[in-house]
Amino acid sequence: MADFETPELREYPIIPKLKEGVMAHSKPYVAKVQFQEALGFPGELVDNWEEKALEKLDDLRGRYRSLQVYLDSCVKCGACTDKCHYYLGTSDPKNMPVARQDLLRQVYRRYRTFAGKYFPRLVGAKDLTRDVLDDWYSYFHQCSQCRRCSVFCPYGIDTAEISMAAREIMDTIGVGQKYCNEIIGKAATIGNNLGLPEPALADTLEGLEEEVEEDTGVPVKFPLDQKGSEILLVTPSADFFAEPHVDGLIGYAKVFHEAGVSWTMSSYASEAANFGMFIGSYENMRSLSLRIRKAAEDLGVKRIVFGECGHAWRVAYSFLNTLAGPFDFLDPNYPVPQHICEFTYDLIQKDKLKFDKSENDHMTLTFHDSCNVARASRMGDKAGGQFDIPRAIIRAACNNFVDMPADAIGEATFCCGGGGGLLTDDLMELRVKGAQPRMEAYKRVVEDNGVTNVAAICAICKSQFTKVLPYYGFGMTDIVSVHQLVSEALVLSDAPSDDNDSDTEAEA
Numbered sequence: 001m002a003d004f005e006t007p008e009l010r011e012y013p014i015i016p017k018l019k020e021g022v023m024a025h026s027k028p029y030v031a032k033v034q035f036q037e038a039l040g041f042p043g044e045l046v047d048n049w050e051e052k053a054l055e056k057l058d059d060l061r062g063r064y065r066s067l068q069v070y071l072d073s074c075v076k077c078g079a080c081t082d083k084c085h086y087y088l089g090t091s092d093p094k095n096m097p098v099a100r101q102d103l104l105r106q107v108y109r110r111y112r113t114f115a116g117k118y119f120p121r122l123v124g125a126k127d128l129t130r131d132v133l134d135d136w137y138s139y140f141h142q143c144s145q146c147r148r149c150s151v152f153c154p155y156g157i158d159t160a161e162i163s164m165a166a167r168e169i170m171d172t173i174g175v176g177q178k179y180c181n182e183i184i185g186k187a188a189t190i191g192n193n194l195g196l197p198e199p200a201l202a203d204t205l206e207g208l209e210e211e212v213e214e215d216t217g218v219p220v221k222f223p224l225d226q227k228g229s230e231i232l233l234v235t236p237s238a239d240f241f242a243e244p245h246v247d248g249l250i251g252y253a254k255v256f257h258e259a260g261v262s263w264t265m266s267s268y269a270s271e272a273a274n275f276g277m278f279i280g281s282y283e284n285m286r287s288l289s290l291r292i293r294k295a296a297e298d299l300g301v302k303r304i305v306f307g308e309c310g311h312a313w314r315v316a317y318s319f320l321n322t323l324a325g326p327f328d329f330l331d332p333n334y335p336v337p338q339h340i341c342e343f344t345y346d347l348i349q350k351d352k353l354k355f356d357k358s359e360n361d362h363m364t365l366t367f368h369d370s371c372n373v374a375r376a377s378r379m380g381d382k383a384g385g386q387f388d389i390p391r392a393i394i395r396a397a398c399n400n401f402v403d404m405p406a407d408a409i410g411e412a413t414f415c416c417g418g419g420g421g422l423l424t425d426d427l428m429e430l431r432v433k434g435a436q437p438r439m440e441a442y443k444r445v446v447e448d449n450g451v452t453n454v455a456a457i458c459a460i461c462k463s464q465f466t467k468v469l470p471y472y473g474f475g476m477t478d479i480v481s482v483h484q485l486v487s488e489a490l491v492l493s494d495a496p497s498d499d500n501d502s503d504t505e506a507e508a
């Protein structure tokens, strides 16, 4: 299947022995000139790149107080060293969070601290050389910005922010990552990561309407660009065609149908994902967020609901109001924005959805908490809502649910291995190895509790699981969308009854 070895799944996690430099070769393709320039970055490495990199570092330290604090406050206690899935799966010591941070910190110390300028070796300070830049490119693209390490750091140092800063510095000197920067360009010009134009999107949604009506006998709508709708749904573009994502989209449509609300998607803002976050670029994150605002204004909606996408929810929940607010033209009676899980959960609480759970009886489910939802956002109005609400929805739609071990869920959840802009085939070895801790936890419930499927609410997690599950001996279809479970079990109140069916058959 590949020219690397898939790590073994052990019964209990073991901290691996160090294998220095084993992942130094792992680097994503560099973005071409046109993709760099389209985002306002130099096309290739600039001549005075060392000077420019330090200037950018200063700019970011000035802009983000947190970055300055993180660079100064690590006491090398070691609490984070075994918390990164990429270290656990690859054994490369530079994938220990503290070592990853030090790649940037050593340069900061060398040029911007007294001790680093005069006693560099004493404080681990290093010159910014081409070798250091190569290490940056390699190891800052082996961080999925999942923030697991920050949960265990006594100082709350967030390696994700350091990785974002390092990627932004690299973009600024002309060394961007192909996968992210190409995608940001497409979303900024066409409206979605796939570069799917309006006619293709309209055609896809029409096809889904026909499929669902054939399946249920109910004319469930998938509206596009419907002015005056109450709700704008912004969802990851993978929901339009990929499995199991599209089954989730069918679930949202059925929920909206059952709720009796008018809703629409937008061809102008047909993407929830915001890869601007992965490269740490405030400007790119903002330009993508402004498309959503414009779509909401142009369509005259009252509410914005986000579909199942982990990092999109982080950007929406944590930054949307800052990036593109104020959203004072929306209905103040609803959260801005709202997650589709919050929307569905609210209906469940009000007893407005009826489920036939037996439709999902062929599965025993577990739930994968996606990093950006778990550690960088929230749902509902209670602490921990981001953990409880998706589980409550699964339990409402399914009879059989078992959680994975406590040290691999909730706030301590392990990344799927493909987050943070790493979901590209040129990083397949990293993705497979980084998935090991999640796969180990999954294996436990498969063997001990007969779990057959894992549900998720993140487009990246779903795509990553589809790819990596088979490397570990599981089926690629083990991964399901949470709203796919909703879709299967939801009883549509205007569905033709069995009696009607037999009448029709008899008449025919």
Ligand code: SF4
Pocket (backbone or CB within 6 Å): 083, 084, 085, 086, 095, 096, 097, 100, 142, 143, 144, 145, 146, 147, 148, 149, 150, 159, 160, 163, 415
């Ligand atoms: S943020 Fe996640 S991927 Fe990055 S170093 Fe920390 S644990 Fe590893």
Ligand code: SF4
Pocket (backbone or CB within 6 Å): 073, 074, 075, 076, 077, 078, 079, 080, 081, 097, 098, 152, 153, 154, 155, 156, 157
């Ligand atoms: S846990 Fe925090 S303080 Fe300790 S080594 Fe890691 S980053 Fe540094």
